[in-house]
Amino acid sequence: MRAQRGDERAYGELVRAHQEIAFRVAYLITRNAADAEDAAQDGLVKAWRALGRFRAVEPLRPWLLRIVANEARNRRRSAGRREHLALRAAASPGEAAPSPEEAAVDADERRRLLAALDELPEQARLALACRYLLGLSEDETAAALGVRRGTVKSRSARALERLREGYGPRA
Amino acid sequence: MDLERDLRTLELAWPETPELRLELAPRARRRRRPLLVAVALALAALAAALAVPQSRGSILRFLHLGGVTIERVDQLPAARERPLGAGLGPVVTQAQAREALRHALVLPPLAPPPPLHLEQGVVSLVFADRGEPVLLSELNVGSDAAILKKVVGGSTSVVSLQVDGGPGFWIAGEHVFLFPSAPPRLAGNVLLWQAHGLTLRLEGRALTLARARELAGLLRKE
Numbered sequence: 001m002r003a004q005r006g007d008e009r010a011y012g013e014l015v016r017a018h019q020e021i022a023f024r025v026a027y028l029i030t031r032n033a034a035d036a037e038d039a040a041q042d043g044l045v046k047a048w049r050a051l052g053r054f055r056a057v058e059p060l061r062p063w064l065l066r067i068v069a070n071e072a073r074n075r076r077r078s079a080g081r082r083e084h085l086a087l088r089a090a091a092s093p094g095e096a097a098p099s100p101e102e103a104a105v106d107a108d109e110r111r112r113l114l115a116a117l118d119e120l121p122e123q124a125r126l127a128l129a130c131r132y133l134l135g136l137s138e139d140e141t142a143a144a145l146g147v148r149r150g151t152v153k154s155r156s157a158r159a160l161e162r163l164r165e166g167y168g169p170r171a
Numbered sequence: 172m173d174l175e176r177d178l179r180t181l182e183l184a185w186p187e188t189p190e191l192r193l194e195l196a197p198r199a200r201r202r203r204r205p206l207l208v209a210v211a212l213a214l215a216a217l218a219a220a221l222a223v224p225q226s227r228g229s230i231l232r233f234l235h236l237g238g239v240t241i242e243r244v245d246q247l248p249a250a251r252e253r254p255l256g257a258g259l260g261p262v263v264t265q266a267q268a269r270e271a272l273r274h275a276l277v278l279p280p281l282a283p284p285p286p287l288h289l290e291q292g293v294v295s296l297v298f299a300d301r302g303e304p305v306l307l308s309e310l311n312v313g314s315d316a317a318i319l320k321k322v323v324g325g326s327t328s329v330v331s332l333q334v335d336g337g338p339g340f341w342i343a344g345e346h347v348f349l350f351p352s353a354p355p356r357l358a359g360n361v362l363l364w365q366a367h368g369l370t371l372r373l374e375g376r377a378l379t380l381a382r383a384r385e386l387a388g389l390l391r392k393e
Contacts, residue, residue, distance in 0.1 A: 020188040033186035033258070041191050086184040086262040086286060113177055132178035164174055 011051070015044050018061055021134065022068045025144050028129050029072035031082040039075050043068030062143035065136075069144040085129075087114055116167035124159035131156055184286075187257040255306040255374065256297045257356070260290025265393065268294040272311045276393045277367045279307065279386070300386060305375040307390075311368070330380075334387050339364025341380050348374075367392050 022044065027036035047054075047067045054063055087110055117125060123145075130141040131152070141156075142149045268287045269276055272294055278284050285296040295308045327344040340363045348358035359376035362383035371390070373383050 015191055019191040023188045023191070024185055027186060036186070037189045037191075040189075044191055083186075084261045086288070087182060109177075110181055114181060114183075117178070128178060132175060133181060133183060135179070160174055167174070 011048055014060065014064075018064055019044070021061070021136075022064060024134055025065050025130065025136075026068050026072035028126060028134070029069060030076045031084075033083065035075045036072065039072035040068050043071040046071070059139075062140045065140055066143040066146065069146065073146075084118060085114055085133075087111060113167050116163055119166060120159060120162055123155060124162060127152060127155040128159045128163065184256060184262075187254055255304050255359075256288075258290070259288035259295040259297075259306075260293075261288065262286045263289040263294075269393075272309060272369070274311045274368055277307075277309055277369060277371060277390045278393055280389055280391060300375065300382070301377075303375055303377040305373060305378060305386065308372040308374075309369050311370075334362065334364035334384060335366050337365040341383070343380070362387060366390075 019040065023036055023040045026039040026043070027033060030036045030039060044064070044067075047064050050067070054060070117128060120128070126145060127141065130136045130144055131138070136144065138149050138152050141152045145152065147155070263271070265276060265284075265287060268289055271289050271292055276287070276294065278296075279298055281298055285298045288295045293308055293310045295306060297304055297306050299305070327342060330341045330343075332339050332341055340361075342358075342361040342363065344360075345357060348356050348361075359374050360378045360380075360383070362373045362378070362380070364371055364387065366387070367390070371387070373386055375383075
């Protein structure tokens, strides 16, 4: 890998390819955009310095995410405003919504689901957020959370059960 | 109910991903509070100067409207284009937004109403108008730390006008918008005015003055 031979430009390309997922993992952990930016930035610099120890036969992304997530966990311990996950702004009336009524119901259901997810204990929330909101694999989630793959599976299953209880269909 | 599918299809308003660089030298820590303090001090000086009629000539480069300052400069500060919805703060309920403003909200006639964001006393929402995003921000002049700042360059047009009988400004052309706790961002065309007891701000890249006036007329107190 060119980056491992000290090619900063090659590493820069790797950073660009992974910066969004790295930032979002850090954001899920810190719940603060400024802290997440610092964590992702510093994590990627640490990863550059540790690149010599990376085994090129392994996928890079989980390794990067592990380093960035560690940075994020360190920053989360500092005091700071915690942000809530938010849904994207509602679609405009002219967009592909089937009808204003159905769109309103759908928007309400999505808001309730996110609120229920937000109320889960942190470990459960992070497991589901990494797997389903970010679409990380079990291995990547395990790297980001600093746990074994089996722990991700069991934690996710339990978290889904809890979420089902908190977010049942409306009567 | 397929919970896993529902989770996968949630569309979140992630904060904008910053441009990360390989900076091997230690970076200076972000200093957010001093900026606010500096702006607050500028406002205090401005208010004091406005209170003395004979000193108006020395502050012609500032305009002020209900918690918002407009400062004309020779060279715009560094800023990037960012999504209108970036850095607006967390989503809050209408009740929380109303409590923060200490005032009834002013909303566009959309059902469901777009999510409301709250950041340091400023309530914001983004909605689509004719396929283009428009940002509406509301602040109560009396609310705490609700300070917005706009920095305009020499080529930016700033027109003083009346909107529904209230004072306002139309700002057309490139300018920089400073929102509490958010990085400077290049802003689109903006209508800034006072109505319904609030200071209101509409921004959109494709927004025209005529359309902004129409939208302003459609806004209603909740």
